[in-house]
Amino acid sequence: MKNIVIIGYGKGIGLATAKILSGHHxxxxxxxxxxxxxxxxxxxxxxxDIISGNLDDIAFPEVVDGLVYAPGSINLKPFNRLSHDDFKNDFEINVLGAVKAIQKLLPNLKKSESASIVMFSSVAAKTGMPFHASVAASKSAVEGLTKSLAAELSSHKIRVNAIAPSLTDTDLAYQLLSTPEKRESSARRHPLQRIGHADEIGEMAAFLISDKSSWITGQVFGVDGGMGSVKL
Structure with a gap:
């Protein structure tokens, strides 16, 4: 049984991942x-709260085999309405929180025979979308962090990967999916003609945590209904 830390486990993708992994870990x-x-x-x-809380207050296991960093933000506004605080808050949630968690748990991860870190980007990081300037900027930083850490930590046999979903049916996306019309419109924008489900993203996270992905590192996986790679 492995020890897996999931930050942001309470809702959405983090919760789905916790449900999947808790059967065996x-x-x-x-x-x-x-x-x-x-x-x-x-x-x-x-x-x-990962941003304001003190991780030293938690007695983590001596060996941590996996870390899933799942907090996120959806802050969609025209660029001229995005404040400096909007950019700072998105960066803090998506990037600095992950940095804080990884730095805290790195000694524990190094003691594992096969550790894995999973972070979350967004389809918007590589696909230009209006009103996504703030979230796309912070998620692009997540992708850069993923690749840099994958190189740096490979000598410790710690794998680092990211998942880049498109719109997923979670509480975080409530405002974008609050009516049947919005749901239908969002579904039509995807090549597979539907929005994603948290369980689908959770399954990918669980795979990347598992030893089944033991030769995969430094990758960003689009789980996005084809949004990031297919044009109809």
Whole structure:
């Protein structure tokens, strides 16, 4: 049984990943809100904001085999309405929070025989989309961080990969999917004619954490219904 830390496990993709992995692994779940509905003997719950909280308050296992950093943001505005604080907040959530978690857990990850780190980008990082300037900028930084750390940590046999979803049916995307008309319009924009589900992204995260992906590192995987690579 591996020890897997999932930050942002309380909702959406993080929660889906926790459900998938908890059947066979010990999960240390960290989120701002927790999730009282998710009760499992293999899940240890910690309520903490990754940005303002102190990770030293958590007694992590000596060996950590996987880290999934799942917090994210959807802050879509015209560029001239995006403030400096908007850019700072998106960067803090998507990048600096991941840096904080990885730096804290790196000694534990180095003790694993086969450790894996999974972060989250967005289809918008490589596909120009209007109103995505802030989130695309921070998610592009996630992709750069992924590749740099994959190179730096390879000597420790720590794999680092990222997943770049398109629009997924989670609480984070509620405003974009709040009516049947919005859902239908969003679905039509994807080559596969539908939006994504958290479980589908969670399955990819679970694969990248597992030993089945033991020869994969430094990659950014588009799980996006074809949005990032197919033009109809």
């Amino acid at each position: 010990k999960i240390i779940g960290i989120s701002r809100t927790g999730n009282p509905e998710l009760q499992h003997p293999n899940i240890e719950v910690h309520r903490m």
